[in-house]
Amino acid sequence: MIVAERRKFIKELLIKNKSVKVSDLVELLHVSEETIRRDLLQLEKDGIAEKNYGGAMLIEDASNLPVILPVGERKLQYSREKDLIGKVAAQLVKDGQTIILDAGSTTWYVAKNLPDNTNLTVITNAMNIAEECSNDETASIYLLGGKLRRKTMSLIGPQVETELKKYSADFVFLGTSGISLRQGFTSSDLYEAEIKRGMVTAGQKIVVVADHSKLEKAGLTTFCKFEETDIFITSDLTDKTLIKEIEKKGVEVIIAPVSKETLA
Template sequence: MIVVQRRNKIKERLFQQRSVKVSELVREFNVSEETIRRDLNQLERDGLVQKNYGGAILVEEIDNVAIPPVQQRKLQYFDEKDAIGRKAAELVTDNQIIILDAGSTTWCMARHLKQAKGLTVVTNGINVAEECSHNEEASIFLLGGKLITKSMSLVGPQAEIELQKYNAHYVFLGSSGISMRKGFTSSDIYEAEIKKAMIAAGQKAVILADHSKFLRHALVSFSSFDDVDIVITTDLVDPDILRELEDTGVKVIVCPVKEAGEGSAAELR
């Protein structure tokens, strides 16, 4: 297991248990105490944990039930999502019209759109719209509808009707799961309907997915492989799975994940 995978597993454990012990992590990952302590040191620098005797605890401001789940998802697999978002932003050129789905990975993409000139962004994500607003040259259109607080997304018939008037160069979407049998899936039926409407409003559809989304399916399918042009993911996904995906006709873009440093979770503060 490479460094970034082990640290992502430690983050998952922290979100589940709120604390970790060095001795338990040593046994679980079959590595030395020094290695685990380096991992915890990095997570502390990222602002995610506070070290204590024998382990670490999730920092108080993160360990707070009032924080929306979308905020927590920004921290989970952050380095991986940021790498995907950076690569997705490279597809965008000046003066294009793009549609961005609500979600943590599309939010990461929005962070890398600050230099695009004459960009028009249509989104149903409040957090995505806010991030895109840092590009003062961008025109941002926020869809109306019912707010889903867990994802800070706007859904419903109003948003779907609004999407019918747009013709975007690219549509960038997250996915709760990617299954060879069910295609691309969402955990929310209303968000799935918005994703369908977004795909219909774009010339090319791009799915942004970290390694955890593969070989799983959520509540409802929103697209088959035929309606998606590109999937952007990372080298943490099994190459055999990616080859199978490419066999469906979808272009797969794989980007490497850096271990630490630039783009760390500390930037979210």
């Protein structure tokens, strides 16, 4: 069992039982106490658990929130689907345009699939996305400055929000923690939500990219309403009824063709 799967398993046990013991997890998962303690420490940093002697307890507000894994692990979840969504999104971009890329695993796949030698201007608050885009020597890359959030390798804070006011982009590409027909596109992190809102105000076209697992999940706060969104890109694994409801709200939905057999 890989790290992401093990921590998801522990989180689900926490939600079900409200607490876990290190000794029980060692027996269930066949790993060392040190490994379990590292897992619990990370879940504590993620705001899901509170460590105590011999185990951990669920933080009350965490039971309804989606788990936000480190961006490197999230890239592995539904990786084939995200890659195809990224390819579709990248095809929107034309030579010489200015784009803003939000920090996230699906937006990283947008960056990965951007065309080379097209003299793009790329603005991002994500260190891994800036690194990916740097492979194109014709691209001008602007990394927004702020406090590093290691879990997402993103820069957050008022400095980022201030810098965003200086820019106007042809496209803004945003990831999302969850999508609710009532709330719109949501984030589970208040600080990152503020950055996303700043990006929305800096874009001519707002594009949200998300795999099928994000539908009908609500994060902590809304960063972009449907009426503020121009394009939503997802895959054909997403519930068609929900897609129609989003289209009714005036959002153009583009579907990346994916089948269950092609998913990683």
